[in-house]
Amino acid sequence: MRVNLCVCTFRRASLKETLNSIDAMIIPEGVTLSIVVADNDIAPSAQSIVHEFNSHSPLSTHYVHAPKQNISIARNACLEHCDGDWVGFIDDDELIDKHWLVAMQTATENSKHGIFLGPVKALYQPNHRQNWMTKGAFHDTTPTFRNGDICSGYTCNVLIRYSDPKVRSMRFDERFGRTGGEDTLMFEQLQAQGLSMTYVEGALVQEPVPDSRSSLRWLLQRRFRFGQTHARVLLEDNLSILTRVRHVTLAAGKALFCYLSALVMAFDAVKWRRWAIRGALHLGVISRMLKNKDIELYGHA
Template sequence: MSQRQTADAVPATRIDIGVCTFRRQTLERTLLSLAVIEIPEGVTLRVIVADNDVEPSAEPLVERTRRRLPYDISYVHCPAGNISIARNACLDEATGDYLAFIDDDETASEYWISSLLATARATGADAVLGPVAARYEEQAPSWMRRGDFHSTRPVWVGGEIRTGYTCNVLLRLGSPVVAGRRFNLALGKSGGEDTAYFTQMNRAGGKIAFAPEALVSEPVPEQRARFGWLAARRYRMGQTHGRLLAEGTSATARPIQIVLAAAKSGYCATAGLLLAPFAVPRNRYLLRAIMHAGVVTGLGGARIIHQYGKVEASIP
């Protein structure tokens, strides 16, 4: 299959690839990985780079890389410091049949887009998720590498995927549960905007599928290879989940949800302490305890902690 589109070809399917960026030089590696992916026959690709910095800091890098890609790049400056603004800019700019998202510190495997598209066509899903494989540096703690705490895969509940993520996904733009849907600006600094987006899509009847061969990889820099970073992320995830639970729970039933989440947190914390000599299961349970504690505060309406912006800016 050709990886380069000819000018006189009339493609049957158009796919836009959205890359949201905030002061990361790794963007260049991400874009170059897209240059060598397999393009299915009859498909044309276009890349949308949404620059979320106050100044258009990514524009020179995009212009420098443009000539090395076999398809068009659309650069959009969408300030500032709110990831939901950047994701919505990609949705607004997209003109294809599908929109894929990949993060600006990830690299796509050869069959990434073809695997996502094949699953979308086979299942008729509104969104298709792919796996994200973490790449650890040698300095990362051994328990972290053994337990692979940073890789991302969907979670099945009752045989279905009820939420998703934007670090590796394909959206069918013509779907009635996708068309017009946007990411919540209130979650654009804390994170969790993607969880809310896909949870609400699922509640509206949307179907989410998984393409295990649509692999992207993501390095784990030193700043993230710490228990503290994982704990803050799990806590924020729990807060988002708690707020989403609260949306679908009556005020009278909410105390029951809080008690259940607190009980789960206590159980996991106890299990973590009992497994203290065994680093991988111990930390897995402790992180789950922290996540359920976040659910408690999310159900209670506590302010969600902000993670987006400062962390991204500190990673080269």
């Protein structure tokens, strides 16, 4: 089992800790692990971090400079340098659990699934006092299920069967490279090609949450962007005006229900915020259906 683990980075010193966590992983017998780091900065700012890591790690680590400040270009640059049977992605501000590879190998044995998703658990700052945030696990990432099936994938903790010819020919859409959503579209395309997804609970990744993200405002903005992404993927099918109106009407009804529920749940610090954040997703759908500009999340320090 040959695994390429990919990390896209943009001006984050946390890359060093991410790489060190990969280096500390248990590598099961019969598994070969290598790392691909794609630097999305105009200047090769992460090169020194990777070179320093190479000086003490036995793992093969390949540095790729992808200076267009477009996350899709960085992800595709990683794929161009992958030669394994499996390709994984984690983020440059995450810490991978030492048992991650063991859990993934166990899950893939005798499995026909093509995409294996693990959980991302938030690590809050020691001085964090937003109890509702930790209690509600608002920064955690796990799959969304519908009727027992996973709706869509993500690249912050995933292993993909790269030996499948359908996967080797797929690339992330560069039009989504500054707004996000390139992974949503990619996984929907892979599902359409017949690759199924499953959840590996033991393949844990942790993500430190900086103070800049420890706010309701940030969570609302993120969910709003998710809604825009969902709408943008729908718009790829060249929807008619009537179909757009139906989507806007449905999203408006859902948003109204969410905010009424938030009002009813005002006594519960977790539940009203959860409903408010869910409502922001539907507002994002409406925004994109009405052709408002997407929020650009990538390419900024």
